[in-house]
Amino acid sequence: MAKKHIHIIGGGLAGLAAAVSLSQRSDAQVILYESSPSLGGRARSFYDANLDRTIDNGNHLILSGNDAVFKYLNLIDATNSLTGSGYPLFPFVDLEEGKRWDLLLSKGRFPWWLFFAKHRVPDFKFPELLALWKLLKADTQKTVADCLVNGQLSRRLLQPFAVSALNTSCDAGSALLMGSVVRQSLMKGGKGCIPYFPKIGLSESFVQPAVSLIALQGGIINTKSRLSELHVQDGKIDYFIMNNNKIDVGPEDTVILALSAHVAEQILGAVCPKVKVPNQFESILNLHYAVDPNLRIKGSIDKAKFVGVIGGISEWIFVRPGVISITVSAANRFTGCQHENLASLIWQEVCEVLSPVIETPLPQAIPNHRLLWEKRASFVATVEQNHRRPSCYTPYQNLFLAGDWVATGLPATIEGAIRSGFGAAEAVFSSKIV
Ligand SMILES: Cc1cc2nc3c(=O)[nH]c(=O)nc-3n(C[C@H](O)[C@H](O)[C@H](O)COP(=O)(O)OP(=O)(O)OC[C@H]3O[C@@H](n4cnc5c(N)ncnc54)[C@H](O)[C@@H]3O)c2cc1C
Known part of the structure:
Protein backbone atom coordinates (compact mmCIF):
# COMPACT_ATOMS: atom_id res chain seq x y z
CA MET A 1 0.00 0.00 0.00
CA ALA A 2 1.34 3.44 -0.94
CA LYS A 3 1.90 5.50 2.16
CA LYS A 4 0.49 8.99 2.58
CA HIS A 5 3.36 11.42 3.26
CA ILE A 6 2.70 13.62 6.25
CA HIS A 7 5.04 16.61 6.45
CA ILE A 8 5.08 17.96 10.01
CA ILE A 9 6.84 21.32 10.14
CA GLY A 10 8.04 22.43 13.60
CA GLY A 11 9.64 20.10 16.13
CA GLY A 12 8.29 21.51 19.38
CA LEU A 13 6.01 19.39 21.54
CA ALA A 14 3.00 19.97 19.27
CA GLY A 15 4.93 18.68 16.23
CA LEU A 16 6.46 15.82 18.20
CA ALA A 17 3.04 14.75 19.56
CA ALA A 18 1.61 14.71 16.02
CA ALA A 19 4.66 12.77 14.76
CA VAL A 20 4.55 10.21 17.57
CA SER A 21 0.88 9.61 16.96
CA LEU A 22 0.98 9.45 13.14
CA SER A 23 4.18 7.43 12.80
CA GLN A 24 2.32 4.53 14.46
CA ARG A 25 0.12 4.21 11.36
CA SER A 26 1.10 1.75 8.67
CA ASP A 27 -0.49 3.97 5.98
CA ALA A 28 1.49 7.10 6.92
CA GLN A 29 5.09 8.16 6.28
CA VAL A 30 5.93 10.92 8.74
CA ILE A 31 8.60 13.49 7.85
CA LEU A 32 9.31 16.00 10.63
CA TYR A 33 11.22 19.24 9.90
CA GLU A 34 12.72 21.55 12.52
CA SER A 35 14.62 24.77 11.81
CA SER A 36 17.02 24.57 14.75
CA PRO A 37 19.65 21.86 15.31
CA SER A 38 17.69 20.33 18.20
CA LEU A 39 14.06 19.45 18.81
CA GLY A 40 11.76 20.45 21.65
CA GLY A 41 11.23 24.12 20.80
CA ARG A 42 10.40 26.06 23.95
CA ALA A 43 10.51 22.89 26.05
CA ARG A 44 14.09 21.71 25.80
CA SER A 85 6.76 14.58 45.84
CA GLY A 86 3.84 12.40 44.75
CA TYR A 87 1.46 14.64 46.76
CA PRO A 88 -0.60 17.70 45.86
CA LEU A 89 1.85 19.69 47.98
CA PHE A 90 2.79 23.32 47.29
CA PRO A 91 5.07 25.03 49.84
CA PHE A 92 4.75 28.84 49.84
CA VAL A 93 6.58 31.79 51.37
CA ASP A 94 5.03 35.27 51.60
CA LEU A 95 8.00 37.64 51.64
CA GLU A 96 5.86 40.74 52.13
CA GLU A 97 3.90 39.45 55.12
CA GLY A 98 6.53 37.09 56.53
CA LYS A 99 4.51 33.85 56.40
CA ARG A 100 5.31 30.30 55.36
CA TRP A 101 2.80 27.54 54.73
CA ASP A 102 2.26 24.28 52.89
CA LEU A 103 -0.79 24.03 50.70
CA LEU A 104 -1.69 20.34 50.81
CA LEU A 105 -4.81 19.40 48.89
CA SER A 106 -6.83 16.33 49.80
CA LYS A 107 -6.50 13.69 47.08
CA GLY A 108 -10.21 13.19 46.33
CA ARG A 109 -12.61 15.58 44.66
CA PHE A 110 -14.17 16.83 47.92
CA PRO A 111 -11.92 19.68 49.17
CA TRP A 112 -11.43 18.51 52.79
CA TRP A 113 -8.20 20.51 52.85
CA LEU A 114 -10.23 23.72 53.10
CA PHE A 115 -11.26 22.69 56.63
CA PHE A 116 -7.70 22.18 57.92
CA ALA A 117 -5.91 25.40 58.86
CA LYS A 118 -2.51 23.78 58.39
CA HIS A 119 -3.28 22.57 54.86
CA ARG A 120 -4.91 25.64 53.36
CA VAL A 121 -3.94 29.18 52.45
CA PRO A 122 -3.49 31.11 55.73
CA ASP A 123 -6.07 33.83 56.57
CA PHE A 124 -8.39 32.64 53.80
CA LYS A 125 -12.15 33.24 54.24
CA PHE A 126 -14.79 30.87 52.83
CA PRO A 127 -16.71 33.58 50.85
CA GLU A 128 -13.54 34.00 48.74
CA LEU A 129 -14.32 30.63 47.12
CA LEU A 130 -16.90 32.51 45.05
CA ALA A 131 -13.94 33.43 42.81
CA LEU A 132 -13.62 29.79 41.70
CA TRP A 133 -17.29 29.58 40.83
CA LYS A 134 -17.01 32.85 38.85
CA LEU A 135 -13.99 31.52 36.94
CA LEU A 136 -15.81 28.32 36.09
CA LYS A 137 -18.87 30.23 34.86
CA ALA A 138 -17.01 33.09 33.14
CA ASP A 139 -18.12 34.19 29.69
CA THR A 140 -15.72 34.97 26.85
CA GLN A 141 -15.37 38.65 27.79
CA LYS A 142 -14.41 38.38 31.48
CA THR A 143 -10.88 38.78 32.84
CA VAL A 144 -9.46 36.86 35.78
CA ALA A 145 -9.49 40.08 37.83
CA ASP A 146 -13.27 40.38 37.19
CA CYS A 147 -13.71 37.04 38.97
CA LEU A 148 -11.31 37.33 41.89
CA VAL A 149 -12.64 38.23 45.33
CA ASN A 150 -10.41 40.38 47.55
CA GLY A 151 -8.64 38.33 50.18
CA GLN A 152 -5.76 35.98 50.80
CA LEU A 153 -7.13 33.11 48.70
CA SER A 154 -6.73 35.36 45.67
CA ARG A 155 -3.48 37.00 46.76
CA ARG A 156 -1.76 33.85 47.96
CA LEU A 157 -3.14 31.25 45.55
CA LEU A 158 -5.42 32.21 42.69
CA GLN A 159 -3.41 35.19 41.44
CA PRO A 160 -0.04 33.41 41.34
CA PHE A 161 -1.71 30.30 39.90
CA ALA A 162 -3.38 32.37 37.15
CA VAL A 163 -0.25 34.37 36.28
CA SER A 164 1.78 31.14 35.95
CA ALA A 165 -0.86 29.25 34.00
CA LEU A 166 -1.78 32.11 31.63
CA ASN A 167 1.59 33.88 31.60
CA THR A 168 -0.51 37.03 31.70
CA SER A 169 -1.49 39.47 34.43
CA CYS A 170 -4.84 38.86 36.12
CA ASP A 171 -6.07 42.28 34.92
CA ALA A 172 -5.67 41.19 31.30
CA GLY A 173 -5.92 37.38 31.49
CA SER A 174 -8.98 35.60 30.07
CA ALA A 175 -11.19 34.14 32.80
CA LEU A 176 -12.48 31.58 30.31
CA LEU A 177 -8.99 30.14 29.84
CA MET A 178 -8.31 30.20 33.57
CA GLY A 179 -11.64 28.46 34.14
CA SER A 180 -10.42 25.64 31.87
CA VAL A 181 -7.22 25.34 33.90
CA VAL A 182 -9.21 25.20 37.15
CA ARG A 183 -11.47 22.53 35.63
CA GLN A 184 -8.54 20.28 34.72
CA SER A 185 -6.71 20.80 38.02
CA LEU A 186 -8.45 21.98 41.23
CA MET A 187 -11.86 20.62 40.16
CA LYS A 188 -10.33 17.15 39.78
CA GLY A 189 -9.29 17.33 43.44
CA GLY A 190 -5.78 16.74 44.74
CA LYS A 191 -5.45 13.77 42.37
CA GLY A 192 -5.37 16.23 39.47
CA CYS A 193 -2.95 18.64 41.14
CA ILE A 194 0.14 16.56 41.87
CA PRO A 195 3.06 18.55 40.49
CA LEU A 202 12.89 18.55 29.49
CA SER A 203 14.71 17.00 26.54
CA GLU A 204 15.35 13.77 28.45
CA SER A 205 11.63 13.48 29.31
CA PHE A 206 9.75 14.98 26.38
CA VAL A 207 12.07 15.00 23.38
CA GLN A 208 14.67 12.23 23.22
CA PRO A 209 12.23 9.36 23.92
CA ALA A 210 9.85 10.77 21.29
CA VAL A 211 12.66 11.07 18.73
CA SER A 212 13.65 7.43 19.35
CA LEU A 213 10.07 6.22 18.99
CA ILE A 214 9.41 8.22 15.80
CA ALA A 215 12.60 6.77 14.26
CA LEU A 216 11.69 3.26 15.42
CA GLN A 217 8.26 3.62 13.82
CA GLY A 218 9.89 4.61 10.52
CA GLY A 219 9.46 8.39 10.76
CA ILE A 220 12.11 10.68 9.28
CA ILE A 221 13.42 13.68 11.22
CA ASN A 222 15.20 16.58 9.51
CA THR A 223 16.70 19.25 11.75
CA LYS A 224 18.22 22.53 10.44
CA SER A 225 15.30 22.61 8.00
CA ARG A 226 13.57 25.98 7.78
CA LEU A 227 10.25 26.46 6.02
CA SER A 228 9.96 29.75 4.16
CA GLU A 229 6.88 29.34 1.96
CA LEU A 230 3.82 27.25 1.23
CA HIS A 231 2.43 27.09 -2.29
CA VAL A 232 -1.21 26.50 -3.18
CA GLN A 233 -2.66 25.00 -6.36
CA ASP A 234 -6.33 24.03 -6.83
CA GLY A 235 -7.23 24.42 -3.16
CA LYS A 236 -4.35 22.30 -1.89
CA ILE A 237 -0.75 22.75 -0.85
CA ASP A 238 1.22 21.39 -3.80
CA TYR A 239 4.73 22.24 -2.60
CA PHE A 240 6.65 24.12 0.06
CA ILE A 241 10.08 25.67 0.24
CA MET A 242 12.44 24.23 2.82
CA ASN A 243 16.00 25.63 2.98
CA ASN A 244 15.48 27.05 -0.54
CA ASN A 245 14.53 23.58 -1.83
CA LYS A 246 11.16 22.79 -3.32
CA ILE A 247 9.44 19.85 -1.60
CA ASP A 248 6.50 18.45 -3.55
CA VAL A 249 3.31 17.54 -1.71
CA GLY A 250 1.56 14.73 -3.58
CA PRO A 251 -2.22 14.63 -4.10
CA GLU A 252 -2.69 12.27 -1.13
CA ASP A 253 -0.13 13.99 1.10
CA THR A 254 -0.64 16.34 4.00
CA VAL A 255 1.15 19.20 5.77
CA ILE A 256 0.85 19.95 9.49
CA LEU A 257 2.21 23.36 10.44
CA ALA A 258 3.40 23.11 14.05
CA LEU A 259 5.37 26.35 14.09
CA SER A 260 5.63 29.05 16.72
CA ALA A 261 2.69 31.49 16.39
CA HIS A 262 4.67 34.43 15.01
CA VAL A 263 6.24 32.30 12.25
CA ALA A 264 2.92 30.60 11.47
CA GLU A 265 1.32 34.04 11.07
CA GLN A 266 3.91 35.04 8.45
CA ILE A 267 3.68 31.79 6.50
CA LEU A 268 -0.12 31.55 6.64
CA GLY A 269 -0.50 35.25 5.86
CA ALA A 270 0.68 34.55 2.30
CA VAL A 271 -1.73 31.68 1.58
CA CYS A 272 -4.72 32.11 3.88
CA PRO A 273 -4.75 35.69 5.16
CA LYS A 274 -8.21 35.20 6.69
CA VAL A 275 -6.85 32.74 9.27
CA LYS A 276 -6.03 34.78 12.35
CA VAL A 277 -3.22 33.80 14.72
CA PRO A 278 -2.35 35.30 18.15
CA ASN A 279 0.12 38.11 17.55
CA GLN A 280 0.92 39.53 20.99
CA VAL A 380 -0.78 36.89 25.83
CA ALA A 381 -3.81 35.03 27.16
CA THR A 382 -6.20 37.96 26.84
CA VAL A 383 -9.82 37.82 25.73
CA GLU A 384 -8.81 39.47 22.44
CA GLN A 385 -5.88 37.15 21.67
CA ASN A 386 -7.92 34.08 22.59
CA HIS A 387 -10.40 35.08 19.87
CA ARG A 388 -7.56 35.01 17.32
CA ARG A 389 -6.84 31.31 17.86
CA PRO A 390 -7.71 29.21 14.80
CA SER A 391 -8.90 25.61 14.82
CA CYS A 392 -6.57 22.98 13.39
CA TYR A 393 -8.45 23.09 10.07
CA THR A 394 -7.58 25.56 7.31
CA PRO A 395 -9.26 26.44 4.00
CA TYR A 396 -7.00 23.80 2.39
CA GLN A 397 -7.93 20.16 2.81
CA ASN A 398 -4.31 19.02 3.12
CA LEU A 399 -3.10 21.72 5.55
CA PHE A 400 -3.57 21.47 9.33
CA LEU A 401 -2.38 23.56 12.25
CA ALA A 402 -0.87 22.58 15.60
CA GLY A 403 0.79 24.53 18.38
CA ASP A 404 -0.08 25.90 21.81
CA TRP A 405 -1.70 28.90 20.04
CA VAL A 406 -4.30 26.77 18.23
CA ALA A 407 -7.80 26.84 19.79
CA THR A 408 -7.51 24.10 22.38
CA GLY A 409 -9.50 25.91 25.08
CA LEU A 410 -6.33 25.97 27.18
CA PRO A 411 -3.64 28.61 27.62
CA ALA A 412 -0.21 28.11 26.04
CA THR A 413 1.03 25.12 28.02
CA ILE A 414 2.58 21.74 27.36
CA GLU A 415 -0.87 20.22 27.78
CA GLY A 416 -2.26 22.59 25.14
CA ALA A 417 0.64 21.98 22.73
CA ILE A 418 0.39 18.19 22.99
CA ARG A 419 -3.40 18.27 22.77
CA SER A 420 -3.12 20.34 19.56
CA GLY A 421 -0.57 17.90 18.10
CA PHE A 422 -2.82 14.91 18.78
CA GLY A 423 -5.79 16.90 17.45
CA ALA A 424 -4.06 17.69 14.16
CA ALA A 425 -2.97 14.06 13.81
CA GLU A 426 -6.58 12.92 14.16
CA ALA A 427 -7.83 15.58 11.77
CA VAL A 428 -5.50 14.39 9.00
CA PHE A 429 -7.50 11.19 8.67
CA SER A 430 -10.91 12.83 9.01
CA SER A 431 -10.36 15.80 6.68
CA LYS A 432 -12.86 18.56 6.36
CA ILE A 433 -12.56 22.07 4.93
CA VAL A 434 -13.46 25.25 6.84
C1 LIG B 1 10.28 29.72 29.91
C2 LIG B 1 9.03 28.91 29.69
C3 LIG B 1 8.42 28.26 30.76
C4 LIG B 1 7.27 27.51 30.55
N1 LIG B 1 6.72 26.84 31.60
C5 LIG B 1 5.70 26.00 31.39
C6 LIG B 1 5.20 25.19 32.44
O1 LIG B 1 5.67 25.25 33.59
N2 LIG B 1 4.17 24.32 32.18
C7 LIG B 1 3.63 24.21 30.91
O2 LIG B 1 2.74 23.39 30.73
N3 LIG B 1 4.08 24.99 29.89
C8 LIG B 1 5.09 25.87 30.09
N4 LIG B 1 5.59 26.61 29.06
C9 LIG B 1 4.90 26.56 27.73
C10 LIG B 1 5.38 25.39 26.87
O3 LIG B 1 6.78 25.32 26.82
C11 LIG B 1 4.86 25.61 25.45
O4 LIG B 1 3.46 25.79 25.49
C12 LIG B 1 5.15 24.45 24.51
O5 LIG B 1 6.49 24.03 24.61
C13 LIG B 1 4.85 24.92 23.07
O6 LIG B 1 5.13 23.89 22.15
P1 LIG B 1 4.81 24.13 20.61
O7 LIG B 1 5.21 22.92 19.89
O8 LIG B 1 3.42 24.62 20.46
O9 LIG B 1 5.70 25.39 20.17
P2 LIG B 1 7.29 25.54 20.04
O10 LIG B 1 7.95 24.87 21.19
O11 LIG B 1 7.53 27.00 19.86
O12 LIG B 1 7.66 24.75 18.72
C14 LIG B 1 7.67 25.32 17.45
C15 LIG B 1 8.88 24.79 16.70
O13 LIG B 1 8.87 25.28 15.37
C16 LIG B 1 10.20 25.56 15.00
N5 LIG B 1 10.20 26.51 13.89
C17 LIG B 1 9.99 27.85 13.94
N6 LIG B 1 10.08 28.39 12.72
C18 LIG B 1 10.31 27.36 11.86
C19 LIG B 1 10.46 27.29 10.44
N7 LIG B 1 10.36 28.37 9.65
N8 LIG B 1 10.69 26.07 9.89
C20 LIG B 1 10.78 24.96 10.66
N9 LIG B 1 10.66 24.97 12.01
C21 LIG B 1 10.41 26.16 12.60
C22 LIG B 1 10.80 26.13 16.27
O14 LIG B 1 12.21 26.10 16.25
C23 LIG B 1 10.19 25.24 17.33
O15 LIG B 1 10.99 24.12 17.61
C24 LIG B 1 6.71 27.42 29.25
C25 LIG B 1 7.32 28.08 28.18
C26 LIG B 1 8.47 28.81 28.38
C27 LIG B 1 9.10 29.51 27.22
Missing part, protein backbone atom coordinates in the same frame (compact mmCIF):
# COMPACT_ATOMS: atom_id res chain seq x y z
CA SER A 45 17.16 21.34 27.98
CA PHE A 46 20.81 21.91 27.11
CA TYR A 47 24.27 21.77 28.60
CA ASP A 48 25.46 25.21 29.71
CA ALA A 49 29.26 25.24 29.69
CA ASN A 50 29.45 28.41 31.79
CA LEU A 51 27.44 26.81 34.61
CA ASP A 52 28.75 23.32 33.85
CA ARG A 53 25.19 22.13 34.34
CA THR A 54 22.37 20.85 32.15
CA ILE A 55 19.50 23.30 32.43
CA ASP A 56 16.00 23.62 31.05
CA ASN A 57 15.28 26.46 28.69
CA GLY A 58 12.66 27.33 31.29
CA ASN A 59 11.43 25.52 34.39
CA HIS A 60 8.32 23.57 33.51
CA LEU A 61 5.78 22.23 35.97
CA ILE A 62 3.15 19.70 34.92
CA LEU A 63 0.11 18.69 36.94
CA SER A 64 -1.22 15.14 37.19
CA GLY A 65 -4.51 16.40 35.70
CA ASN A 66 -2.75 17.09 32.36
CA ASP A 67 -4.26 14.11 30.56
CA ALA A 68 -2.71 14.72 27.12
CA VAL A 69 0.76 15.09 28.68
CA PHE A 70 0.51 11.74 30.42
CA LYS A 71 -0.95 10.07 27.33
CA TYR A 72 2.07 11.36 25.36
CA LEU A 73 4.56 10.29 28.04
CA ASN A 74 2.93 6.90 28.15
CA LEU A 75 3.23 6.53 24.36
CA ILE A 76 6.92 7.42 24.40
CA ASP A 77 7.49 5.35 27.56
CA ALA A 78 8.83 8.30 29.56
CA THR A 79 6.37 8.62 32.44
CA ASN A 80 9.09 7.46 34.84
CA SER A 81 11.37 10.26 33.71
CA LEU A 82 9.30 12.70 35.75
CA THR A 83 9.68 13.24 39.46
CA GLY A 84 7.89 15.05 42.27
CA TYR A 196 5.68 16.84 38.31
CA PHE A 197 8.83 17.97 36.55
CA PRO A 198 11.62 16.16 34.70
CA LYS A 199 14.18 14.24 36.80
CA ILE A 200 16.98 15.29 34.47
CA GLY A 201 15.68 17.78 31.94
CA PHE A 281 3.33 37.79 23.31
CA GLU A 282 4.46 37.69 26.93
CA SER A 283 7.90 36.73 28.12
CA ILE A 284 9.09 34.42 30.91
CA LEU A 285 12.27 35.08 32.80
CA ASN A 286 14.30 32.18 34.17
CA LEU A 287 17.42 32.53 36.27
CA HIS A 288 19.59 29.50 36.89
CA TYR A 289 22.18 29.77 39.70
CA ALA A 290 24.90 27.11 39.93
CA VAL A 291 25.07 25.88 43.54
CA ASP A 292 26.77 23.12 45.48
CA PRO A 293 25.27 19.83 44.21
CA ASN A 294 25.31 18.56 47.81
CA LEU A 295 23.15 21.41 49.08
CA ARG A 296 20.66 20.07 51.64
CA ILE A 297 17.19 21.49 52.18
CA LYS A 298 14.82 20.46 54.98
CA GLY A 299 11.08 19.97 55.27
CA SER A 300 8.37 20.45 52.67
CA ILE A 301 10.56 22.37 50.21
CA ASP A 302 12.90 19.39 50.16
CA LYS A 303 9.94 17.08 49.47
CA ALA A 304 8.42 19.27 46.76
CA LYS A 305 11.77 20.52 45.33
CA PHE A 306 10.16 23.88 44.67
CA VAL A 307 8.48 26.73 46.55
CA GLY A 308 6.03 29.42 45.50
CA VAL A 309 6.94 32.99 46.42
CA ILE A 310 4.39 35.74 47.13
CA GLY A 311 5.32 39.41 47.33
CA GLY A 312 8.68 39.17 45.55
CA ILE A 313 9.97 39.29 41.99
CA SER A 314 10.52 35.52 42.00
CA GLU A 315 7.38 33.45 41.64
CA TRP A 316 8.69 29.90 41.83
CA ILE A 317 12.04 28.68 43.11
CA PHE A 318 13.08 25.18 41.97
CA VAL A 319 15.80 23.35 43.83
CA ARG A 320 17.50 20.90 41.47
CA PRO A 321 20.78 19.02 41.98
CA GLY A 322 23.46 21.73 41.58
CA VAL A 323 21.04 24.37 40.32
CA ILE A 324 18.57 26.76 41.93
CA SER A 325 16.21 28.03 39.22
CA ILE A 326 13.76 30.87 39.43
CA THR A 327 10.74 31.54 37.24
CA VAL A 328 9.09 34.91 36.70
CA SER A 329 6.03 34.80 34.43
CA ALA A 330 4.42 37.70 32.55
CA ALA A 331 7.89 39.25 32.65
CA ASN A 332 7.37 42.00 30.03
CA ARG A 333 6.88 44.34 33.01
CA PHE A 334 10.60 43.94 33.84
CA THR A 335 11.84 44.69 30.32
CA GLY A 336 13.55 47.94 31.35
CA CYS A 337 15.52 46.34 34.22
CA GLN A 338 19.25 45.64 34.08
CA HIS A 339 19.85 41.88 33.99
CA GLU A 340 22.53 42.00 36.70
CA ASN A 341 20.24 43.99 39.02
CA LEU A 342 17.52 41.40 38.57
CA ALA A 343 19.95 38.53 39.14
CA SER A 344 21.16 40.17 42.33
CA LEU A 345 17.71 41.10 43.73
CA ILE A 346 16.38 37.64 42.95
CA TRP A 347 19.39 35.98 44.62
CA GLN A 348 18.64 37.99 47.79
CA GLU A 349 15.08 36.62 47.67
CA VAL A 350 16.38 33.08 47.19
CA CYS A 351 18.56 33.49 50.31
CA GLU A 352 15.63 34.86 52.31
CA VAL A 353 13.31 32.05 51.22
CA LEU A 354 15.75 29.16 51.61
CA SER A 355 17.96 30.23 54.54
CA PRO A 356 15.57 28.95 57.25
CA VAL A 357 15.41 25.50 55.64
CA ILE A 358 18.94 25.00 54.44
CA GLU A 359 21.67 23.11 56.29
CA THR A 360 24.69 24.98 54.90
CA PRO A 361 24.17 28.74 54.38
CA LEU A 362 23.96 29.94 50.79
CA PRO A 363 26.73 32.33 49.70
CA GLN A 364 25.74 36.01 50.04
CA ALA A 365 27.70 36.79 46.88
CA ILE A 366 25.67 36.05 43.79
CA PRO A 367 26.79 32.68 42.35
CA ASN A 368 27.58 31.93 38.73
CA HIS A 369 24.26 32.23 36.91
CA ARG A 370 22.48 32.23 33.56
CA LEU A 371 19.56 34.50 32.82
CA LEU A 372 17.21 33.23 30.10
CA TRP A 373 14.54 35.63 28.94
CA GLU A 374 12.22 33.91 26.49
CA LYS A 375 10.64 36.93 24.81
CA ARG A 376 7.83 35.04 23.10
CA ALA A 377 7.25 32.46 25.81
CA SER A 378 3.53 32.41 24.99
CA PHE A 379 0.81 34.48 23.36
